[in-house]
Amino acid sequence: MMDDTGEELKETRYGLNGITDGLMVKFFTTVNGKETKLEGNFHEGATEFNLSFWTTDKKLSFHAVTEEEFNHIYKEIKKK
Numbered sequence: 001m002m003d004d005t006g007e008e009l010k011e012t013r014y015g016l017n018g019i020t021d022g023l024m025v026k027f028f029t030t031v032n033g034k035e036t037k038l039e040g041n042f043h044e045g046a047t048e049f050n051l052s053f054w055t056t057d058k059k060l061s062f063h064a065v066t067e068e069e070f071n072h073i074y075k076e077i078k079k080k
Contacts, residue, residue, distance in 0.1 A: 002077055009077065025049055 003010045018027040020042075027038040031054055040051035040059060050059040065073070 022046070025051065027051070 001012050001014065003012065014029040014031065016027045016029050018025060020026070023042055025040045025042065029036050029038070036054050038051050038053060040049045042049045047064040048061065050061050053060050
């Protein structure tokens with residue numbers, strides 16, 4: 001997770017365990033010592049899904065990218 005504090009970007013990594021039936025997805029992780037559940041649904045196949053997130057009441061959308069696309073986006077974010 002990348003968090004913009006206004007002064008810097010803070011990167012935190014969380015280990016995930018999860019289950020899916022191809023329509024829904026549930027991930028479990030530990031945040032500040034507490035088990036946290038993230039829930040979501042796939043959209044038209046396995047390339048995109050939405051997911052609840054502990055820092056917001058809104059669902060976040062995730063979509064598949066290649067490793068090359070990820071590395072490019074990650075480098076651009078780190079420049080800011």
